[in-house]
Amino acid sequence: MTATTPQTPATPATAPRFAAPPPAPPWWARLGGPAAFTAVALLALVAAPLLLEPFRLNLLAKYLCYAIVGLGIGLAWGQGGMLVIGQGVFFGLGGYAMGMYLKLHEAGGDLPDFMVWSGVERLPALWAPFASPAFSLVFAVAGPMALAGLLGTLVFRRRVRGAYFAILTQALAAATVILLVGRQGLTGGTNGLTNFFELFGQDLAADGTQRGLYLVVAVVLGVLYLGARQLLRSRFGRLLIAVRDGEDRVRFLGYDPATVKTLTFAVSAGMAGLAGALFVPVVGIISPALLGVVPSLELVVAVAVGGRFSLAGAILGAVVMGQARTTFSEQFADGWLYLQGALFIVVMTLAPRGLAGLAGTAREMWSSRRARA
Structure with a gap:
């Protein structure tokens, strides 16, 4: 037998020392998280009625x-990998549902004005259920969901995805516009539905009514944002991201x-669809020009500018692009479209992940800098 040399315990001089925790990143690298975005957005939405004039x-x-709408695109495209460039169809369904109710309410049992001008003698059967506000609101959400569910079942079962699915949704938007324009007596044709004056007995032109509509839209957006975040944190959300990153692997599992x-x-x-229903009393019109191919593409571009991989970025992009369009058109009436396109190019060049990705890029730069140090 060979004797083993006893091991001496480590002395304090040779004992391992624990490294100090790394310092927290600076304030500019911690901005842009979901909690920070929620706090800033809530403050801005609450302060807006106090700071802005009724028109703004x-x-x-x-x-x-x-x-x-951008939030829904961010959920489907950014988290699910489905490039949807026909959301104007569902926006239009919700908008026309609300517009039909408002026209019937103002007609007071008679035909809407555009039907009289078009020579229609009896109210079409399609319009009759929309005399109920409850049915109109339910259809504004359930109708687009039913159409999307039917289309998704027919398409995704055949494993259609990528550019083919995007082209299909774009074709649906184009076909819907052609259908609406061609039925003048039923849909108002190119002009659509307009001349709305009351909503549930309230004057739509009054400042108080518009302020109340703003609060309703802001609350609905906040609830949907929190619900979408909770959905992504659930098991279904993790499965959705897995489908985006590796659909075949998910199928094999x-x-x-x-x-x-x-x-x-x-x-x-x-x-x-819900956004379209809210849009009609806020703006006062719904027409085929608001739900065609071009408006649908503009919404996708807005989500890309904000950051499609972030729900907060999708919301931010829609607001930023909307404000940019208004500002550019007011200041540069002749060339505002070029400026809007330039804004998109600049953001995509300097921040490929959108405005919401700037905070993540800052955190990555700080981490790599600390690692090199």
């Missing part, structure tokens, strides 16, 4: 309606990606 407050309510994508697409469409 109405414009902000309009941008928030677009932000609701025993899950059905088609069901996940269809449900997400339907939720996104429901958000767009």
Whole structure:
């Protein structure tokens, strides 16, 4: 037997020393998180009615309606990987549902004005259910969700994805515009539905009514944002991101990606329909020009500017692009479209992940700097 040399315990001089925790990143690297965005957005939304005049407050309510659509696009595209460039269809369904109710309410049992001008003698059966405000509000959300669910079931079951799915949604938007324009006596044709004066007995032109509509839109946006965040934190949300990153792997694990994508697409469409229903009393019009291919593409561009991988970025992008469009058109009436395009190019060049990705980039730069040090 060989004797073993006993090991001596480590002396204080040779004992391992624990390194001090790294310093916290600076304040500019901690901005932009979900909690910070929620706090700043809540403060801004509460202060807006006190700081803005009625006209600007109405414009902000309009941008928030677009932000609701952008939130749905961020959920479907940024988190689910489905490039949806036909959300104007679902936005229009919700808008026309609310517009039909308002026209019937103002007609007081008679035909709406555009039907009289078009020579229609009896109210079409399609319009009759929209005399009820409850049915109109439910249809504004359930109608787009049903259409998106049907389309998703037919498309995703056949494993259509990527650019093919994007082109399909774009074709749906173009076909919807052609259908609405061609039915003058039923939909108002190119002019759409307009001349709304009352909502639930309140004058839509009154400043108090517009302020109340702004608060309703802001609350709806906040609730939907918190609900979408909670959805992403759930098991379904993790499965949705997994489908985006590796759909075939998720299928091999025993899950059905088609069901996940269809449900997400339907939720996104429901958000767009609700936004359209809120948009009509805020702006006072709904027409085919608001739900065609170009408006749908502009919403996708806005989400890309804000950051499609962040729900907060999708909302931010819709508001920023809406405000930029108003500012550029007021200051440069002849070339504001070029300035809007330049804004998109600059943001995508300097911040490929959008405005919301700037905070993440700052945190990564700080971490790499500390690692090198």
